[in-house]
Amino acid sequence: MEDVAAIETRSLVKRFGNIEALKGVDIRLERGEFFGLLGPNGAGKTTLIRILTTLLMPTSGEAWLYGYHVVKECARVRHLIGVVPQATTCDLDLTARENLDIYGRFYGLAKKERTEQIDYLLKMIGLEERSEDLVATYSGGMRRRLEVARALVHRPSLLILDEPTLGLDPQSRYMVWRLLKRLKDDYSLTILLTTHYMEEAEALCSQVAIIDHGKIIAVDTVEGLKKSVHERDKVELRLEAPAGVDPVTTVRTLEGVKDAGLKEGLLTVTVENSQRGLPAIFEALRKKDVKIQEVRTTHLTLEDVFIHYTGRPVRDEETRKVSFFIGAGVPRKWGR
Amino acid sequence: MRRLIAIIERDLRKFLRNPLVMVVSIVMPIIYLLILGNSFLGELKHLPVAIIDRDGGSFAERVIENLEAIERGPSTIATYRVSSEGEAMRGLKEGLFKAVVIIPQGFSKHLVKRGSAEVGLFVDNTDVVSANTLKTALLSALGSTAEGFIAVRERAEGVRVRTIEVHPKIDYDQTLIPGVVIMAIFLGALTTGVFNIVMDRFLGTDESLLLTPLTRTDIVGGLVISGLVITTVLALVVLVLSSLISGIYLWNTLSPSGFVGVVFIVMLSTLSLQGLLFIILGRADHPRVVGVLGGFLNVILFFPSGAVYPVESFPYLLRLFAWVNPETYSVHALKAVLFKGAGLGAIKGDILFLSVFALFTIAVAIATFKREL
Ligand SMILES: Nc1ncnc2c1ncn2[C@@H]1O[C@H](COP(=O)(O)OP(=O)(O)OP(=O)(O)O)[C@@H](O)[C@H]1O
Ligand SMILES: [Mg+2]
Numbered sequence: 001m002e003d004v005a006a007i008e009t010r011s012l013v014k015r016f017g018n019i020e021a022l023k024g025v026d027i028r029l030e031r032g033e034f035f036g037l038l039g040p041n042g043a044g045k046t047t048l049i050r051i052l053t054t055l056l057m058p059t060s061g062e063a064w065l066y067g068y069h070v071v072k073e074c075a076r077v078r079h080l081i082g083v084v085p086q087a088t089t090c091d092l093d094l095t096a097r098e099n100l101d102i103y104g105r106f107y108g109l110a111k112k113e114r115t116e117q118i119d120y121l122l123k124m125i126g127l128e129e130r131s132e133d134l135v136a137t138y139s140g141g142m143r144r145r146l147e148v149a150r151a152l153v154h155r156p157s158l159l160i161l162d163e164p165t166l167g168l169d170p171q172s173r174y175m176v177w178r179l180l181k182r183l184k185d186d187y188s189l190t191i192l193l194t195t196h197y198m199e200e201a202e203a204l205c206s207q208v209a210i211i212d213h214g215k216i217i218a219v220d221t222v223e224g225l226k227k228s229v230h231e232r233d234k235v236e237l238r239l240e241a242p243a244g245v246d247p248v249t250t251v252r253t254l255e256g257v258k259d260a261g262l263k264e265g266l267l268t269v270t271v272e273n274s275q276r277g278l279p280a281i282f283e284a285l286r287k288k289d290v291k292i293q294e295v296r297t298t299h300l301t302l303e304d305v306f307i308h309y310t311g312r313p314v315r316d317e318e319t320r321k322v323s324f325f326i327g328a329g330v331p332r333k334w335g336r
Numbered sequence: 337m338r339r340l341i342a343i344i345e346r347d348l349r350k351f352l353r354n355p356l357v358m359v360v361s362i363v364m365p366i367i368y369l370l371i372l373g374n375s376f377l378g379e380l381k382h383l384p385v386a387i388i389d390r391d392g393g394s395f396a397e398r399v400i401e402n403l404e405a406i407e408r409g410p411s412t413i414a415t416y417r418v419s420s421e422g423e424a425m426r427g428l429k430e431g432l433f434k435a436v437v438i439i440p441q442g443f444s445k446h447l448v449k450r451g452s453a454e455v456g457l458f459v460d461n462t463d464v465v466s467a468n469t470l471k472t473a474l475l476s477a478l479g480s481t482a483e484g485f486i487a488v489r490e491r492a493e494g495v496r497v498r499t500i501e502v503h504p505k506i507d508y509d510q511t512l513i514p515g516v517v518i519m520a521i522f523l524g525a526l527t528t529g530v531f532n533i534v535m536d537r538f539l540g541t542d543e544s545l546l547l548t549p550l551t552r553t554d555i556v557g558g559l560v561i562s563g564l565v566i567t568t569v570l571a572l573v574v575l576v577l578s579s580l581i582s583g584i585y586l587w588n589t590l591s592p593s594g595f596v597g598v599v600f601i602v603m604l605s606t607l608s609l610q611g612l613l614f615i616i617l618g619r620a621d622h623p624r625v626v627g628v629l630g631g632f633l634n635v636i637l638f639f640p641s642g643a644v645y646p647v648e649s650f651p652y653l654l655r656l657f658a659w660v661n662p663e664t665y666s667v668h669a670l671k672a673v674l675f676k677g678a679g680l681g682a683i684k685g686d687i688l689f690l691s692v693f694a695l696f697t698i699a700v701a702i703a704t705f706k707r708e709l
Contacts, residue, residue, distance in 0.1 A: 053547055055547065055708055078549045085540075085547075087543070089543050089544035091346065091541060093354065094350065098349060102346045106545070106549065107549060134353070150544070
């Protein structure tokens with residue numbers, strides 16, 4: 001029992017008619033991990049989550065949550081997980097408190113326990129004052145936070161969120177992030193989150209898996225993923241070098257520098273880490289009396305990693321999708 | 337149990353947040369009563385009937401008096417004494433008269449001698465609704481003339497002779513009340529219960545239900561029970577209002593056991609319809625499906641139920657359908673309790689059928705409920 005993983009899947013396959021949404025997914029999530037599943041539209045994120053949360057039957061393959069089989073022991077699994085689905089699923093014609101209370105009763109919680117937990121959660125998500133208003137009057141961000149609270153009513157061991165900040169403005173998104181961070185730090189909750197926001201994965205996740213076309217193509221820490229990509233940080237310097245000085249040879253031998261090239265007075269240096277590499281580069285160039293007029297650095301981001309693995313940027317369709325998902329009551333059939 | 341109650345409460349709360357639904361569910365069946373009741377009554381009033389008396393005897397007088405009594409009372413007909421047969425028949429052809437009654441010579445004499453006699457009845461068959469009503473009205477006028485039979489020879493078409501039994505008179509819009517109540521029950525059952533799961537599916541909120549440890553029985557049972565509560569209340573309100581509109585004061589006419597009977601029938605009918613609808617619509621994921629199928633089912637179940645036309649006069653296949661139609665039993669039982677003052681004993685059969693039907697359909701609904709996306 002000790003070394004039982006929070007989530008473990010073995011060659012999960014899911015077919016919808018001709019579409020193979022998952023093509024053999026193996027992932028393992030240790031307890032206490034904040035795991036990010038990163039993938040573009042249609043990658044199979046929601047499908048994977050629905051199988052893990054007992055909403056869909058896998059076509060083949062198996063999955064366990066805390067050692068419980070998601071198909072054969074689905075009743076046990078449902079008690080263990082708290083889920084924030086991709087589309088808003090709160091009852092709009094109920095208040096926040098009613099939503100939480102009724103949900104708590106679905107889990108068989110006694111009244112006292114419910115009231116305590118709900119008061120606590122409402123405070124945590126900052127909705128105490130609006131708790132008696134109908135959810136229909138809430139903004140998208142408030143609804144999202146309410147959904148997070150609802151997923152926590154029965155104190156699950158594992159929190160699963162499907163694109164929790166989709167369609168939120170940066171401010172609301174930040175609030176959700178803070179909430180999730182706090183859950184992770186203060187309660188060491190195990191969290192699985194899908195997203196196609198790079199910043200989100202970078203800001204929150206200790207482990208990230210990249211999924212595309214129903215396959216996991218890379219799993220590592222954010223740092224590890226970056227290391228696995230050959231591209232590095234880039235430093236571009238516009239300079240004026242005295243005659244006889246070759247800036248390229250000057251910097252190429254420096255520690256951490258992978259490559260350098262000069263073109264029309266613009267020196268491009270590829271370094272392991274631009275923050276650590278820059279002072280040395282400056283130092284070396286100044287010694288040779290090279291005048292630096294302009295500096296620009298570009299960091300390697302998860303986006304680059306993503307493009308490296310999937311061959312396309314993650315945000316291709318984002319704008320369309322966001323506008324589609326704003327507001328509640330998106331027919332799931334078309335949301336998929 | 338706690339979970340099932342939570343489902344019920346969720347549903348009731350959501351229902352109460354939309355008072356418009358409630359108002360519409362009450363008002364619609366009543367409008368139906370007013371429109372159907374009045375349109376039928378409108379057509380049934382002042383139908384012109386030509387009377388030719390070739391007998392002149394006392395029984396002929398009696399027949400005519402009876403006809404005139406109908407004219408003064410419910411005013412279904414307007415009588416016209418006509419002397420020439422040719423004139424009457426021309427009037428019938430031209431649409432001046434809806435029917436011609438000919439009392440032949442020797443009518444009274446035959447009645448005295450043989451205990452039966454014939455009256456000639458010509459009906460404008462092109463107007464089916466008034467033809468049927470006229471036949472009924474005229475036959476009742478003739479029937480109460482004598483204890484025995486009066487054979488009515490219809491020369492327009494070979495219709496069987498019927499005997500008329502004299503019942504306490506019930507107005508047409510009163511006889512519609514069981515139909516109005518059953519319609520309220522259908523609408524109630526259609527807009528609660530399974531409709532909520534279809535709506536949840538459509539909005540995607542079912543996902544949050546399915547994530548929880550709720551069982552099939554919790555979900556289906558909870559929705560059926562909350563639908564039962566809502567529908568029973570609605571149907572009883574509709575019953576009281578429609579009775580008042582048609583001039584029945586239920587608190588005078590209904591015994592306590594009769595009232596219990598009515599509530600019982602309403603509840604069993606609701607459960608039967610909920611179960612049936614759950615089986616039929618259980619997998620729908622768009623409210624439009626409910627709309628289309630609901631409209632269809634309403635008609636299909638309502639008209640053969642005996643609410644408007646008597647089940648007995650249906651063609652064979654339709655009678656067979658009426659036999660398995662829960663609404664038939666609801667209407668029968670409601671009629672018995674409301675108009676004949678029957679107690680629970682008289683509607684045992686209806687109650688038994690509805691109970692079995694409800695239990696069976698709900699069990700199937702639970703077993704076939706799709707507890708995944
Ligand atoms: N019920 C369904 N029927 C048919 N195809 C489906 C169904 N659900 C998902 N799919 C298909 O499976 C694939 C994966 O879909 P999924 O919703 O898992 O993607 P996703 O990674 O969650 O995408 P997004 O970022 O847009 O939410 C898609 O091609 C989708 O069309
Ligand atoms: Mg998705």
